[in-house]
Amino acid sequence: DVKVTQSSRYLVKRTGEKVFLECVQDMDHENMFWYRQDPGLGLRLIYFSYDVKMKEKGDIPEGYSVSREKKERFSLILESASTNQTSMYLCASSLAGITQPQHFGDGTRLSIL
Amino acid sequence: SQKIEQNSEALNIQEGKTATLTCNYTNYSPAYLQWYRQDPGRGPVFLLLIRENEKEKRKERLKVTFDTTLKQSLFHITASQPADSATYLCALDLSGYSTLTFGKGTMLLVSP
Structure with missing residues (x-):
């Protein structure tokens, strides 16, 4: 089975801090994705990557950046955390191809105080 | 703008x-x-997953239909069980680049 592992289930940080969320997948998937999920707003795509060192903006990239130095690892960076970035963050991966299903980690619940 | 409604x-x-x-979508094919x-x-x-040229897809107790004229997909769970209680999300590739846009989901509660 595909395993997508997110480094923390819960994280509490302060406003202005630089925050790193890590995601690792073990199935050699080409594509990796970062979403945030908020009540009433659903899942929204922040950034995605089709290959190592490649990144593309999703629907809500403002305030975030990403890094993909190795195929299995995709990091989400909050450059200067703000309270409106308090959310559930979900990482996903998939094989290349437009019909491939996405495999999700169990999320990091991030609170910015 | 594209919209997905559940x-x-x-x-x-x-x-x-x-x-x-039910999953309804607008302004896209x-x-x-x-x-x-x-x-x-x-x-x-x-x-x-169901493709546009497939009217129906089944997997065990699950059945999905896809009506591209109505712009609607129906998701059925037959002989439902309490263990089926969860939120169900539909997702479409609205970009053409294999990124998915998700609906907000419908919570299903199955009582014994």
Whole structure:
């Protein structure tokens, strides 16, 4: 089975801090994705990557950046955390191809105080 | 703008009945549609994919239909069980680049 592992289930940080969320997948998937999920707003795509060192903006990239130095690892960076970035963050991966299903980690619940 | 709509209210049904969830979309003609299940505190889990040229797809107690004229997909769970209680999300590739846009999901509650 595909395993997508997110480094923390819960994280509490302060406003202005630089925050790193890590995601690792073990199935050699080409594509990796970062979403945030908020009540009433659903899942929204922040950034995605089709290959190592490649990144593309999703629907809500403002305030975030990403890094993909190795195929299995995709990091989400909050450059200067703000309270409106308090959310559930979900990482996903998939094989290349437009019909491939996405495999999700169990999320990091991030609170910015 | 593109829009995906799922029933926002929870669907409550009795064990053994068939649950039917709806996903409507506007302003787009997707080549395929996916359904996911999400349990509280967990990430979504892929269930089924249906292509535009497929009217219906089945997997065990699950059935998905895709009506491109109505711009609607129906997701059925037959002989529902309390373990089927979860939030169900539909997702479409609105970009053409294999990124998915998810509906907000419908919570299903199956009571014994």
